[in-house]
Amino acid sequence: MVNVLLEVENITVHYGKSIAIQDVSLEVAEGSVVSIIGANGAGKSTILRALSGLTPLTSGEIRFAGSRINGKSATEIVTLGIVHIPEGRHLFPYLSVLSNLKLGASLRKDKAGINKDLEEVYKLFPILRGRRNQKAGTLSGGEQQMLAIGRGLMAKPKLLLMDEPSVGLAPIVIEQLGEVIKDINKRGVSVLLVEQNVHLALGVASMGYALQVGRVVLQGDIATIRSSNIVKKAYLGG
Amino acid sequence: MELIIATLTNLLILSSMYILVALGFAFLFSMLGILNLAHGVIYMLGGYIGLTLITALGLNQWLALLLTTLIVATFGIFLEKYCFRPFVGDFNRIVMICVVITVVLQTGVNIIAGTQILSLPPFAEGIFKIGPASVSYERIVTFAIGAVLLLAVTWFVNRTKWGQQMQAISQDLEGAYLQGINVHRISALATFIGCGLAAIAGCLMGAYLCLGPFMGDFMLVKVLMLTIIAGVGSIGGIFIAGLILGSLDSVLPLLVSGAASNATAIAILVVLLLIRPQGFFGHEVEL
Numbered sequence: 001m002v003n004v005l006l007e008v009e010n011i012t013v014h015y016g017k018s019i020a021i022q023d024v025s026l027e028v029a030e031g032s033v034v035s036i037i038g039a040n041g042a043g044k045s046t047i048l049r050a051l052s053g054l055t056p057l058t059s060g061e062i063r064f065a066g067s068r069i070n071g072k073s074a075t076e077i078v079t080l081g082i083v084h085i086p087e088g089r090h091l092f093p094y095l096s097v098l099s100n101l102k103l104g105a106s107l108r109k110d111k112a113g114i115n116k117d118l119e120e121v122y123k124l125f126p127i128l129r130g131r132r133n134q135k136a137g138t139l140s141g142g143e144q145q146m147l148a149i150g151r152g153l154m155a156k157p158k159l160l161l162m163d164e165p166s167v168g169l170a171p172i173v174i175e176q177l178g179e180v181i182k183d184i185n186k187r188g189v190s191v192l193l194v195e196q197n198v199h200l201a202l203g204v205a206s207m208g209y210a211l212q213v214g215r216v217v218l219q220g221d222i223a224t225i226r227s228s229n230i231v232k233k234a235y236l237g238g
Numbered sequence: 239m240e241l242i243i244a245t246l247t248n249l250l251i252l253s254s255m256y257i258l259v260a261l262g263f264a265f266l267f268s269m270l271g272i273l274n275l276a277h278g279v280i281y282m283l284g285g286y287i288g289l290t291l292i293t294a295l296g297l298n299q300w301l302a303l304l305l306t307t308l309i310v311a312t313f314g315i316f317l318e319k320y321c322f323r324p325f326v327g328d329f330n331r332i333v334m335i336c337v338v339i340t341v342v343l344q345t346g347v348n349i350i351a352g353t354q355i356l357s358l359p360p361f362a363e364g365i366f367k368i369g370p371a372s373v374s375y376e377r378i379v380t381f382a383i384g385a386v387l388l389l390a391v392t393w394f395v396n397r398t399k400w401g402q403q404m405q406a407i408s409q410d411l412e413g414a415y416l417q418g419i420n421v422h423r424i425s426a427l428a429t430f431i432g433c434g435l436a437a438i439a440g441c442l443m444g445a446y447l448c449l450g451p452f453m454g455d456f457m458l459v460k461v462l463m464l465t466i467i468a469g470v471g472s473i474g475g476i477f478i479a480g481l482i483l484g485s486l487d488s489v490l491p492l493l494v495s496g497a498a499s500n501a502t503a504i505a506i507l508v509v510l511l512l513i514r515p516q517g518f519f520g521h522e523v524e525l
Contacts, residue, residue, distance in 0.1 A: 078418030090413030092406045107418040
């Protein structure tokens, strides 16, 4: 039995009066990659925003490594090792690539460790080393996504939350992205991936959840998800 | 010759003081979208606190300058925590609060100190001579303090961890939260620095020119114009815009009249708003 790193129990989130997600439960085992798939507006991003403390819960509970984290501030959650790479990347466009990466390590004090991780990120994305003095806003879409992931890794995450990393990327870059996610996972980081690109989502994950209008309609290992009628009909073309 | 040197030093002093005050205003505006219309009275308050410490308590004026900076900067933290932070995003309410702060402080100073024009004792005396030219030490010292502070702030914003976090917050607030940056602490820090700089400028200008309860209004107008010309999010732009306004204010009164410098600055502003609403150096407005 593998340890459960993240447990989400019956969480409900409202935006104003409208309900965004309802009674969602999910689990991420330590060392695994879990995908959440679903259409636009199904509430996928809301789950991640709730996990990283950006959006308050209406009800339910989130536990990380056994202790309750809902109600904690975004800063405290990053300190615990949950790092959220948001949709749209949210880079700091007028700062250099290097500054962006260093800001990812905002809460860390171990200088030697930061430099070591910086080297690791450069090893993972060699293109970033060459562009380290360039402003982040001048990078291409794929490079920006690499930078966003690199910045997330600089925080030394135990659990990486990735929100739609494939948006706006060319198919070949999406393929590389899949490899990168597997690579990151091999280094011991658990990943919770939210994706509309089902091929990417199912390609890297071991477990999956499908979301429809704010509710989990399907869950299980990847084979189950792949063979289910809902997913076949909606995403994989019958 | 005398006139040229006097104008040139005046230009440098006015520019550096405008920039000092504008930086604090620009920090808050670019980081959290807070339009701190009370920044002018904070500058005024700095001058009066400095004067009080020197005349009523008999402190050495350098010590008074230091103490004033700390007092006003701490007042800034109080402002950020109780007057701005609870209302971030609520533009109308923040404007109303700033108007209240302005009226209360201005009236308070007016009642206590009266409307007469006061001034701080000069920070340096004597005259520096090179050949036929001469400059008063006071001007040299005033400009030197301004220049050193501006260099220090630039270094701080670009080279230190906290400065980088300030920039991060102003470029992408959500991104900053997700890096774990403690946004409240950094915005309190920015307010502390901004109010401290305004207080120093208030003391220096109170010695260089004079103090009046309404000096803050004049400065606020300059700061608003400067920020609009510079554009949001560009420190370099603030420096250049400060030099432009300083030049207008030191040269035009000689050539035309005092009123002309304000009119010219506002004319530039209007033209600018028509052709380049994001300012000369600001980032493109993102939608």
